Every structure is written in C-alpha cells, then in structure tokens.
Amino acid sequence: MKSKIAVFLIIGTAALAASYATLRASQDAGKTTWDSVYSTAQAQRGETLFGDKCAKCHGSDGTGGDAPVLVGGDFASDWDGLTMAQLFDRTRQSMPQDNPSSLSREQTADLLAFLLMKNSFPAGSADLPTGAEYLAQIKYVAVKP
Numbered sequence: 001m002k003s004k005i006a007v008f009l010i011i012g013t014a015a016l017a018a019s020y021a022t023l024r025a026s027q028d029a030g031k032t033t034w035d036s037v038y039s040t041a042q043a044q045r046g047e048t049l050f051g052d053k054c055a056k057c058h059g060s061d062g063t064g065g066d067a068p069v070l071v072g073g074d075f076a077s078d079w080d081g082l083t084m085a086q087l088f089d090r091t092r093q094s095m096p097q098d099n100p101s102s103l104s105r106e107q108t109a110d111l112l113a114f115l116l117m118k119n120s121f122p123a124g125s126a127d128l129p130t131g132a133e134y135l136a137q138i139k140y141v142a143v144k145p
Helices: 002-029 040-053 073-079 084-094 105-118
Strands: none
Touching: 040 105, 084 105
16 A cells, blocks of 8 residues: 555656646746737837937938947847847837937837837737836747747
8 A cells, every 4th residue: 555655656746846847948938029029009109219219320220320230130149049128128228329218118118019020020919018027038039930
C-alpha cells in the first residue's frame, strides 16, 4: 500500500511540476510586435501626431533628417529583443526633443502604434495599451517568427 501511495505522490508531483513549467513558459513568452498589438485607428491618430511633433526632426516618413531613422532595419535592430515598455518610456521621456516629457501616455501609445504600422507590423482590433505592466509583456521582435 505504501508503495502505491509513493508512486501516486511521485506521479502527482511530476505532473504538477510539468504544469508549472508550461505555465511559466507561456507567461514568459508574452506577446510580440507580430501579435497585432495596436489598432489601425490608433496608428492613424499617431500619424497625425507624428506630423505635428516628430516629422520636423525625423522626416515626414520617419526615414531620418536631423534625428535617427524610425523605420527599417536600423530602427528594428536598435529595439529588437527589448520590450515595448522600454520604447514607450524612452519616447515619452525624451521626445519631442524640443519639449521632452510633454506627450501624454495616450499620445505616446498612438505614436508607437504609427511606428509599428510604418515598420509593417500587423494591426489588430485593440489599441496598444498605455500601462507599463502591459507594455512590458510585449516584446519588440524585428523579424517575423
């Protein structure tokens, strides 16, 4: 009888450990920029804002000017593997260069949605969130997996 209980305990413990490992792996994976993390409407709001706040330095199409390029391989390689929270914080704290920290959280999210669209990431039905805890779960992945 003791051996049967021991076997059940071992099997139960192994199953529980496997379930926990699967849960942790799925939590760690989170979302990526390929998971349609912004909406088209949000990107359109961001496009208008980009024209007003960003184009004078980054160029009307984001390909540079007096400031770094925001589209294409150079931009992608700078952010690849980081989280959207990191990109969000950098943008919100340092942009626009002539008036840093003047963008609201909603404006920053709209601008990032526009940049995601310009970098050919797919749009979805929901807006890119503004909360740091949600943005930290979205990884910028430059190349489609």
